[in-house]
Amino acid sequence: MGDESGGLSANKGVAQEDEGNTTPFPERVQVGGSPMFKVERKLGKGGFGQVFVGRRVTGGNDRLNGPGATEVALKFEHRNSKGCNYGPPYEWQVYNTLGGSHGIPKVHYKGRQGEYYVMVMDMLGPSLWDVWNTTGQAMSAEMVACIAVESLSILEKMHSRGYVHGDVKPENFLLGQPGTAQEKKLFLVDLGLATKWRDTSTGQHVEYDQRPDMFRGTVRYASVHAHLGRTASRRDDLESLAYTLIFLHKGRLPWQGYQGDNKSYLVCKKKMGTSPEMLCCFCPTPFRHFLEFVVNMKFDEEPNYSKLISLFDSVLGPNPALRPINTEGAQKVGQKRGRLNIEEEDDSQPKKKVRLGVPATQWISIYNARMPMKQRYHYNVADGRLAQHVERGIADGLLISCVASCSNLWALIMDAGTGFTNQVYKLSPFFLHKEWIMEQWEKNYYITSIAGVTNGSSLVVMSKGTQYTQQSYKVSESFPFKWINKKWREGFHVTSMATAGSRWGVVMSRNAGFSDQVVELDFLYPSEGIHRRWDNGYRITATAATWDQSALILSKPRRRPADETQETLRTSQFPSTHVKEKWSKNLYLACLCYGRTVC
Ligand SMILES: Nc1ncnc2c1ncn2[C@@H]1O[C@H](COP(=O)(O)OP(=O)(O)OP(=O)(O)O)[C@@H](O)[C@H]1O
Numbered sequence: 001m002g003d004e005s006g007g008l009s010a011n012k013g014v015a016q017e018d019e020g021n022t023t024p025f026p027e028r029v030q031v032g033g034s035p036m037f038k039v040e041r042k043l044g045k046g047g048f049g050q051v052f053v054g055r056r057v058t059g060g061n062d063r064l065n066g067p068g069a070t071e072v073a074l075k076f077e078h079r080n081s082k083g084c085n086y087g088p089p090y091e092w093q094v095y096n097t098l099g100g101s102h103g104i105p106k107v108h109y110k111g112r113q114g115e116y117y118v119m120v121m122d123m124l125g126p127s128l129w130d131v132w133n134t135t136g137q138a139m140s141a142e143m144v145a146c147i148a149v150e151s152l153s154i155l156e157k158m159h160s161r162g163y164v165h166g167d168v169k170p171e172n173f174l175l176g177q178p179g180t181a182q183e184k185k186l187f188l189v190d191l192g193l194a195t196k197w198r199d200t201s202t203g204q205h206v207e208y209d210q211r212p213d214m215f216r217g218t219v220r221y222a223s224v225h226a227h228l229g230r231t232a233s234r235r236d237d238l239e240s241l242a243y244t245l246i247f248l249h250k251g252r253l254p255w256q257g258y259q260g261d262n263k264s265y266l267v268c269k270k271k272m273g274t275s276p277e278m279l280c281c282f283c284p285t286p287f288r289h290f291l292e293f294v295v296n297m298k299f300d301e302e303p304n305y306s307k308l309i310s311l312f313d314s315v316l317g318p319n320p321a322l323r324p325i326n327t328e329g330a331q332k333v334g335q336k337r338g339r340l341n342i343e344e345e346d347d348s349q350p351k352k353k354v355r356l357g358v359p360a361t362q363w364i365s366i367y368n369a370r371m372p373m374k375q376r377y378h379y380n381v382a383d384g385r386l387a388q389h390v391e392r393g394i395a396d397g398l399l400i401s402c403v404a405s406c407s408n409l410w411a412l413i414m415d416a417g418t419g420f421t422n423q424v425y426k427l428s429p430f431f432l433h434k435e436w437i438m439e440q441w442e443k444n445y446y447i448t449s450i451a452g453v454t455n456g457s458s459l460v461v462m463s464k465g466t467q468y469t470q471q472s473y474k475v476s477e478s479f480p481f482k483w484i485n486k487k488w489r490e491g492f493h494v495t496s497m498a499t500a501g502s503r504w505g506v507v508m509s510r511n512a513g514f515s516d517q518v519v520e521l522d523f524l525y526p527s528e529g530i531h532r533r534w535d536n537g538y539r540i541t542a543t544a545a546t547w548d549q550s551a552l553i554l555s556k557p558r559r560r561p562a563d564e565t566q567e568t569l570r571t572s573q574f575p576s577t578h579v580k581e582k583w584s585k586n587l588y589l590a591c592l593c594y595g596r597t598v599c
Contacts, residue, residue, distance in 0.1 A: 545595020
């Protein structure tokens with residue numbers, strides 16, 4: 001499937017045929033004590049499985065649904081498929097908990113037959129993708145509002161049972177069978193990417209994490225947090241639902257059509273750069289309000305489903321019986337809404353809005369508490385003036401602790417507390433100058449700070465007297481999380497980082513004095529992630545930013561400092577007066593970079 005058909009879910013990309021698996025589907029199926037079903041026409045195919053109509057061979061009772069139904073849907077997954085590495089498909093487990101609850105089809109039997117795992121479930125009708133395609137590729141606002149309220153009630157139910165769906169999109173919403181009483185009822189299928197947002201044993205929200213190479217879901221509808229590899233939570237289903245609704249109504253999303261290896265990056269960048277106002281032009285206002293609300297949600301925030309549902313009240317037809325999609329589930333939530341009304345008038349605190357569609361670049365400066373020491377800063381330093389600043393610093397007993405750059409000019413922090421015994425530095429037209437670095441490595445110098453500028457030149461500082469025992473670096477076109485992850489497993493930690501234009505340079509060292517390290521990467525300054533990490537004992541130890549993204553490395557020190565205070569500042573000018581104020585509180589500049597902070 002190409003982009004225009006909505007695309008396959010990532011992490012399930014390998015369809016059976018692609019794996020060279022040609023095992024024919026059985027003609028008849030009988031699993032887990034089910035009656036015998038004849039396998040008839042194919043209903044659909046996804047990344048994991050294929051779904052066929054199954055017609056009951058013996059003793060059907062003409063019932064439409066339930067274990068005695070004449071026609072059922074049979075979902076086949078080959079036992080060698082990716083999802084069946086550890087036995088039956090993971091989806092089975094999720095259906096055990098959720099199957100048959102509001103808006104989730106019932107699974108009546110399941111079992112293995114030959115090479116296939118087979119699930120026997122209620123037969124449903126066309127997906128919203130099919131309906132959209134057969135209705136001129138645009139749905140009326142009223143139809144989409146019905147979908148909004150009903151799918152919110154389905155998600156509320158699913159979330160209340162501890163799960164997030166993880167792949168909300170038009171293809172995964174199915175209507176009931178045409179010509180039956182269920183034809184206007186909405187169902188959510190494909191639970192293969194569902195994850196728990198709440199720990200079953202403790203009842204607590206799962207821990208926040210970000211692993212920037214962990215994308216699960218479908219590029220077109222994925223939330224920005226999902227693109228960035230953050231642990232899935234309830235807000236992500238709602239953001240995907242917002243994109244689904246806007247797509248169904250407008251017929252197109254602004255990030256369709258990207259191709260190639262960095263498609264997910266480009267789509268995510270576009271999502272971040274599109275304000276709700278832009279995205280929802282030509283949509284009734286409730287759509288924009290809904291989107292604004294969900295993109296501003298916190299990781300563990302409990303969605304106010306009834307309030308979200310009520311946003312769409314004005315777009316729904318007055319008579320529920322005449323609506324194009326059943327909204328019974330939502331009506332139930334609505335009744336609850338009436339009772340909850342009074343407590344819910346808590347809109348007094350306006351939230352800080354993200355995604356205003358206006359990118360901005362700033363200085364990000366990080367300050368650590370330290371024993372009083374001498375520190376000096378220089379900024380707007382042109383190439384030709386670098387040497388004199390460094391020499392004067394050395395003469396005063398200072399060494400370079402940190403370098404950065406802005407608009408092809410350098411910033412230089414020198415202080416008396418580096419612990420280094422000796423230092424060399426190199427200004428070169430390359431990002432980074434490999435031969436020079438190798439030469440210094442030979443002489444037992446290790447990289448302690450790097451900076452780069454758009455034209456590709458770089459400033460590398462290497463020092464003696466560090467605790468490092470081995471070092472490695474990488475320059476790449478996109479943030480090299482995969483490499484970092486590999487090096488973490490080999491005992492390295494990120495010790496410095498810089499960008500030159502859109503390129504990233506990351507230095508990792510062995511014996512860096514950290515017991516653990518994490519990354520925060522975003523198209524804006526990732527405040528929420530940083531605060532969550534801080535609460536867990538991490539402190540920022542490296543920063544770098546391009547025009548598009550900011551990355552922060554946070555580490556847990558092996559030996560905890562007496563004072564763990566760390567403060568951060570974002571300023572459009574170099575923070576010269578702020579630095580002095582911080583010094584007076586014994587806070588000293590520890591990391592510095594210039595780049596993308598707000599969007
Ligand atoms: N109960 C059902 N009744 C009718 N059609 C169904 C049913 N379940 C699934 N289908 C059809 O089969 C398609 C694939 O099913 P499903 O999404 O469960 O598979 P998947 O391999 O997990 O998919 P994906 O790659 O989209 O995540 C659906 O889009 C739908 O068209």
